[in-house]
Amino acid sequence: xxxxxxxxxxxxxxxxQPTFQNPGFSAALAQVEAxxxxxxxxxxxxxxxxxxxxxxxILRMSVACARDCIEQAGADQPDAxxxxxxxxxxxxxxxxxxxxxxxxxLLPPTSFIQSTHNTMAGQISLSLGNHGYNMTHTQNTLxxxxxxxxxxxxxxxxxxxxxVGAADEHIDILNDIAEKLGFETASPLTSGASxxxxxxxxxxxxxxxLTDVYTSGGAEYGQEEIDAFLDRNGMQIGDIxxxxxxxxxxxxxxxxxxxLSLAGVYPTASAFALHYAVDLLATNSEVRNVLICNxxxxxxxxxxxxxxxxx
Amino acid sequence: xDSLKEDLKKQIIEQLxxxxxxxADIADDALLFNDQGLGLDSIDALELIVLLEKYHGIQLTNxxxxxxxxxxxxxxxxxxxxxxxx
Amino acid sequence: MGVCITGIGVVSAIGMSVDENLxxxxxxxxxxxxxxxxxxxxxSLAGEVKASNEELRAALGVGTEYVSRTSLxxxxxxxxxxxxxxxxxxxxxxIISATxxxxxxxxEVFYKDYLAQNDPxxxxxxxxxxxxxxxxxxxxxxxxxxxxTLSTACSSGVNAIMLGAxxxxxxxxxxxxxGGSDALSGFTIDGFRSLMIYDDQWCRPFDESRAGxxxxxxxxxxxxxxxxxxxxxxxxxxxxxxxxxNAADAYHQTASSxxxxxxxxxxxxxxxxxxxxxxxxxxxxAHGTGTKNNDHSExxxxxxxxxxxxxxxxxxxxxTGHTLAAAGAIEAVFSVLAIRDNLIFPNLNYRxxxxxxxxxxxxxxxxxxxxxAVLSNxxxxxxxxxxxxxxxxx
Numbered sequence: 073x074x075x076x077x078x079x080x081x082x083x084x085x086x087x088x089q090p091t092f093q094n095p096g097f098s099a100a101l102a103q104v105e106a107x108x109x110x111x112x113x114x115x116x117x118x119x120x121x122x123x124x125x126x127x128x129x130i131l132r133m134s135v136a137c138a139r140d141c142i143e144q145a146g147a148d149q150p151d152a153x154x155x156x157x158x159x160x161x162x163x164x165x166x167x168x169x170x171x172x173x174x175x176x177x178l179l180p181p182t183s184f185i186q187s188t189h190n191t192m193a194g195q196i197s198l199s200l201g202n203h204g205y206n207m208t209h210t211q212n213t214l215x216x217x218x219x220x221x222x223x224x225x226x227x228x229x230x231x232x233x234x235x236v237g238a239a240d241e242h243i244d245i246l247n248d249i250a251e252k253l254g255f256e257t258a259s260p261l262t263s264g265a266s267x268x269x270x271x272x273x274x275x276x277x278x279x280x281x282l283t284d285v286y287t288s289g290g291a292e293y294g295q296e297e298i299d300a301f302l303d304r305n306g307m308q309i310g311d312i313x314x315x316x317x318x319x320x321x322x323x324x325x326x327x328x329x330x331x332l333s334l335a336g337v338y339p340t341a342s343a344f345a346l347h348y349a350v351d352l353l354a355t356n357s358e359v360r361n362v363l364i365c366n367x368x369x370x371x372x373x374x375x376x377x378x379x380x381x382x383x
Numbered sequence: 384x385d386s387l388k389e390d391l392k393k394q395i396i397e398q399l400x401x402x403x404x405x406x407a408d409i410a411d412d413a414l415l416f417n418d419q420g421l422g423l424d425s426i427d428a429l430e431l432i433v434l435l436e437k438y439h440g441i442q443l444t445n446x447x448x449x450x451x452x453x454x455x456x457x458x459x460x461x462x463x464x465x466x467x468x469x
Numbered sequence: 470m471g472v473c474i475t476g477i478g479v480v481s482a483i484g485m486s487v488d489e490n491l492x493x494x495x496x497x498x499x500x501x502x503x504x505x506x507x508x509x510x511x512x513s514l515a516g517e518v519k520a521s522n523e524e525l526r527a528a529l530g531v532g533t534e535y536v537s538r539t540s541l542x543x544x545x546x547x548x549x550x551x552x553x554x555x556x557x558x559x560x561x562x563x564i565i566s567a568t569x570x571x572x573x574x575x576x577e578v579f580y581k582d583y584l585a586q587n588d589p590x591x592x593x594x595x596x597x598x599x600x601x602x603x604x605x606x607x608x609x610x611x612x613x614x615x616x617x618t619l620s621t622a623c624s625s626g627v628n629a630i631m632l633g634a635x636x637x638x639x640x641x642x643x644x645x646x647x648g649g650s651d652a653l654s655g656f657t658i659d660g661f662r663s664l665m666i667y668d669d670q671w672c673r674p675f676d677e678s679r680a681g682x683x684x685x686x687x688x689x690x691x692x693x694x695x696x697x698x699x700x701x702x703x704x705x706x707x708x709x710x711x712x713x714x715n716a717a718d719a720y721h722q723t724a725s726s727x728x729x730x731x732x733x734x735x736x737x738x739x740x741x742x743x744x745x746x747x748x749x750x751x752x753x754x755a756h757g758t759g760t761k762n763n764d765h766s767e768x769x770x771x772x773x774x775x776x777x778x779x780x781x782x783x784x785x786x787x788x789t790g791h792t793l794a795a796a797g798a799i800e801a802v803f804s805v806l807a808i809r810d811n812l813i814f815p816n817l818n819y820r821x822x823x824x825x826x827x828x829x830x831x832x833x834x835x836x837x838x839x840x841x842a843v844l845s846n847x848x849x850x851x852x853x854x855x856x857x858x859x860x861x862x863x
Contacts, residue, residue, distance in 0.1 A: 122422055125400040153717070159598055160620070169580050172659040178433045178442075180398070182426060184660035185723050185850065188569060189599065189620035194851025197717040203734060206717040206853055207628060210571075210620045212600035218617050222632070225639055245583075252591040289604065290613035339598075371604075425724060429665060446665050 076227050079278035079381065082144035082269040084137040085347045086112065088262045088336055093140065098351040104336045106260040123199060126182055128163040130241035133265035134192040135199050138235055142200065145269040145277070151231035152205035153193050156219035156238040158212055158339020160189035163243055192239055205231075213318075213366060216340040217287045217374035220270075224285060227272045237267030238340035262336025266343035268350075274381060279354030283377040293373035298322060298365065301375045313359045314352070316345040319367030332368070342366040342374055353380045385411075387460050390438070395456075398434045399427050411457045420455075428453060441466050472634040473699060473706035473862060476692030478549025478648075479802040480542050481789040482516030482685050486549060491806055494814050495834055499788050501671060501683050504653075507574075512658045513669045516685025516790025518542060531609070537572030537596040540605040542688040542795075543650030547606050550690035551646060556611050560698050563615030563642045565633050566603040566690075567625030567649035569794040572596035574652045602650065615642055619794075623756070623849030624715070625649050626797025627857050630691060631713035637695040644698040648690030649798035657793065658684055664723065672759035672791075674784035675768070675830045677821040682758040685790020689798030691805070708808045711842075712743025712858030719852055724762050729770030731854035736774045736844065739856035743842070750780045750858075751840040752813050754800045755830070756848045757784020758791050763848060768826035781838075783816035783831045797847035797855065804843040804859050811840045 085091040088108040089101055110133075115124055118136040127135070134155070142150070168183040185191075190208040197206050205226065209218040216238035223236035242263040250261060270282065284305050288297060302308055309324040318341060321328035335344035342364055349362040359380070366374035392406040401421070414420035416428070423431075428446060431453050435441040441463060443449055452462035479486070482500025483493035493500065501516045518525075525541040526534070529548070543566055556562070575593045582589035595601065603618040615636070619628045626649030633647035651657075661667040661684060668681035694704060716738065718731025725732065740747065756767055764784075771779050785803055792799055807813060816830035842860045 121403060122424075125402055126426075158600070166580075168660065169577060169656060170584070172656055173577070173581055173584060178436045179659055179663040180433045181429045181660070181663035184656075184663050185426060187660070188622045188850055190622050190849070190851045190853055191722075193621075194717070194722065194853065197719045197852060198722065201719050203717050203719055203731060205715045206621070206851075207632075207715065208620050209617060210599045211617050212598055212604070214617075215600065225635055225641075228639060229635070249591060249594055253595065287617075288614050289616035290607050424721070426722060429663070432665070433663075444665075 076272040078224055078227055078282040079271045079274040080268055080280045080282060080350050081271040081275060081278040082141040083347045083350045084140035085264065085266040085344055086110065086133040086137055087264040087344055089334065091347065095351065096355045098348050099355060101334050103333045104259060104262060110263050119199065123195065126186065128161060128186060128241065129263060130161050130163065130239050131186065131191060131195050134237065134239045135195050137237060137265050137267040138196045139199065141235060141267045141269050145233065147233045147269060149200060149202055150204065150233045150235035150269065152226050152234045153196050153202060154207045154219045154223045154234060154236045155193040156209045156215035156340055157189055157192065158210065158215045158240050160210060161187050161191050162241055166243055166245065212372060213339050213368040214287045214289060214372045214374045216343040217285055217366065217376060220285045220376065221287065223270045224282065227270060232272050234270045235267060236270050237265065238343035239265035240338040240340050242338065257337045259332045260336050262338055264335055264338055264341065264344050266347045268346065278381050280350045280378050281381055283379050286375045288373040290371060292370060293367065295323065297373060298375065305377055312361050312363045315363045315365055316349060317365040318342065319370065322365050341368065342376065346376060349378050353378065385460065387463065388456050391456050391459055394434050394438050398430050399423065409456060412455050414455055415453055439463050472637050472710045473694050474691050474708050474710060474805055475694050475704035475706055476550040476552050477802045477805050478546040478690045479799055480518055480545045481687030481792065481799055482518060483788050485520065485545065487802065493788060494785065494803065497815055497817060497834065499817060501790050507653050510655045510658045511662060512667065512684065514671060514683050515653055516683060516792065517653060518686050535592050535595055536605060537602055538574045538652035539568055539572055539650050540596065540602045542652060542686065543602060543648065544606045544609050546648060546650065546688035547610060547646055547690040550648065550692050551610055554692065554702060560643045560701055562612055563636065563645040564603060564607050564612045565617045565619065565629045565645060565647045566606060567619045567629040567794040567798065568599045568602050569620055569622055569625060569651055570654055570657055571599035571602050573654045573656050577655055612646065621849060621853040622851055623793050623796055624847040624853040624855040625794035626689065626801065627845065627847040627855040628715060629798065630710060630801055630857055631715060631855065633693045634710045634713060637693060644692065644694040646690055646692055648688060649795040650688035651686055651793040651795045653684060653686040666760045668759060671818055672787055673818040674757035674759045674786055674816055675764050675823060675828065676819045677823050679759045679761060679764055681760055682786065683790045685792040687789060687792045687799055688795050689802045691801060706862040707805055708862050709860045711860045712739040713856065714738030714742060715855045717852045718854055723850055725766035725848060727766060729766045729773055731852055732767055732770035732846065732848055733773040735854040735856040736770055736846065739844065739858050743858035743860060745842055745860065747775055748778065750842050750844050751838065752807055752843045753780050753782035754804050754843060754845040755782050755784045756846040757786055759786060765823060765825065767846065767848065768823055768828045771828065772826060779828060781813050781831045783814050785814055787817035800845050801857060801859065804845045807840050807843050808859060808861050811838055812836060813838055813840065
């Protein structure tokens with residue numbers, strides 16, 4: 073099994089920030105406001121009207137970002153489609169749950185069909201006519217890292233271009249639930265989708281390389297786990313120009329930025345952080361190595377290491 | 384103007400989220416499941432069965448039976464009238 | 470040596486353990502019947518696990534009531550597959566579970582009270598997300614590190630096995646507990662009823678008169694080990710995970726394509742990956758849900774791949790009901806048993822072949838056969854098609 077380089081050859085994000093089709097957005101991003109809303113592109117440009125009419129927010133975001141990535145990379149068809157989602161299609165899930173508990177007669181099936189977690193990956197494959205590997209990971213706050221790990225494995229197995237991304241959508245009841253369960257966050261709860269093309273070869277357009285990705289669940293992590301991860305990649309914390317973190321800043325780092333303050337809070341916000349890092353690596357030559365440290369949930373550690381592609 | 388057909392068109396637009404269409408865009412004899420018509424699919428067929436029950440009190444338990452009835456707004460109206468008369 | 474299966478566990482409508490499931494399969498005894506534990510649904514028949522949540526919790530020694538039935542079923546099967554294996558600082562161990570609805574069985578209890586403004590218990594929602602069902606199982610077994618959940622509708626269970634095998638082959642893990650779990654819920658029963666593919670009579674896979682599926686619930690788990698792990702544990706392999714493939718049908722949101730494209734790709738690639746000839750497949754454990762669409766599309770795919778020499782095949786869904794994300798894992802356990810004990814399980818309720826394809830499944834238990842390789846199919850919503858090939862340990 074060979075160890076190919078893992079180039080990020082396209083990136084696309086729809087969020088509460090001006091991220092979509094806006095290269096260089098990382099230079100001037102303010103904190104996300106509680107009053108902010110999702111900034112949606114004209115979805116009709118990306119999605120067939122026949123499919124669009126049924127799509128909830130999470131599906132629109134995902135398919136539009138996926139198509140945007142394909143265009144950026146100039147790749148016809150990815151070899152595989154891998155998606156991470158923490159909570160899945162909440163809008164359709166709540167809608168069908170509501171219908172199922174309140175309607176006596178026949179139930180409209182559309183929201184049930186679109187309630188399953190694999191709807192994003194399925195709709196993307198349908199929209200692209202893609203028959204390749206199609207996978208959905210849903211591991212809480214580590215869903216995106218698991219998807220990224222799977223994509224990296226596929227490239228090692230011989231795939232050349234993998235479409236990998238993550239999405240989560242906000243619905244109103246989440247605020248109520250967060251409050252009742254005492255889930256306090258400094259940043260507002262938001263929605264977001266980020267997709268990428270991970271490639272084994274660079275067509276000259278890749279700004280960043282994925283050095284490594286690691287997940288650990290079920291135990292409180294310690295600084296030594298982060299050190300060991302960097303060590304396996306021949307680095308120390310002092311070599312990292314920027315740490316993007318959720319949860320706790322990484323001690324010893326030159327610079328720490330709380331990415332939740334930019335993205336808002338959703339289970340796969342680390343995918344937003346990855347796009348932010350890719351954008352920064354493309355536009356700011358001072359930044360060469362970035363670590364994303366995701367401890368949005370204390371017992372789940374996600375580490376993603378990136379480096380700039382040497383020109 | 385046939386008010387049943389007008390109602391049906393409104394209900395179809397609402398039930399199937401045909402956001403871009405208005406009642407005037409749907410001809411009485413337009414083929415609902417043809418790409419030259421509305422281009423509906425099998426999920427829409429199930430939604431139309433729900434529509435029949437919800438707005439017209441008609442139960443259709445075999446999706447196959449819907450195939451003939453759901454050809455166009457004309458055939459849907461005829462099917463509703465036939466079932467109500469029976 | 471590749472990837473070996475050294476432990477199996479299963480809970481389903483036909484039993485609480487591997488032995489109980491095997492007895493029912495041998496005796497042709499179904500677990501599908503009227504619902505006893507899940508109340509208030511519109512399903513007349515389903516494959517319910519014959520134990521209440523309280524009984525499951527007591528048997529497993531789980532104290533909290535904030536645990537989903539999906540987790541309880543999964544934990545029961547995972548414990549059986551794990552057996553008396555020990556945690557190890559040297560053997561890198563992970564767990565991958567698959568679920569389609571996660572803790573929906575608890576969430577719908579909450580949501581009913583929420584709608585009625587009847588003092589809903591928000592803590593019930595702490596088990597909603599699919600990942601938490603796996604975290605709970607991992608915690609009870611003491612597994613930390615690589616903990617992951619897949620959710621690709623009805624193909625999830627096979628995908629968990631496939632991902633586990635890949636992680637071992639890539640050297641990321643030495644052993645991994647893989648499987649799937651789903652509990653019955655009003656949500657899924659209503660969902661399949663809304664699609665008009667829930668049969669109020671006993672489901673009839675591959676029969677011309679088939680009219681839909683019966684849902685079931687349960688969990689299946691398998692312990693996969695690579696070479697390094699086997700050396701250290703000394704466990705005896707039962708069989709090998711030799712081939713797998715995952716392909717998208719990209720045809721329709723729910724329906725399978727009439728030409729069986731995605732299914733054909735999955736079956737072909739899985740057999741090729743296993744490096745065996747078509748004539749070496751002894752038995753196919755089919756997806757065979759009993760819906761008009763699946764069974765037709767799957768039959769076409771089998772004919773696309775095998776031509777007029779389709780191996781002995783059967784669907785075991787008329788025993789267990791369709792257990793969604795657990796199905797691929799439960800049926801992988803059944804496939805392991807087919808190889809271990811040289812068995813081909815009967816396809817219950819079959820009378821007349823599907824007119825277009827004419828395929829005839831195995832209808833009687835066969836015990837006089839050598840079963841050296843089994844193909845197990847799991848196809849799902851969203852065009853997710855996955856196939857697995859298990860072979861006798863050499």
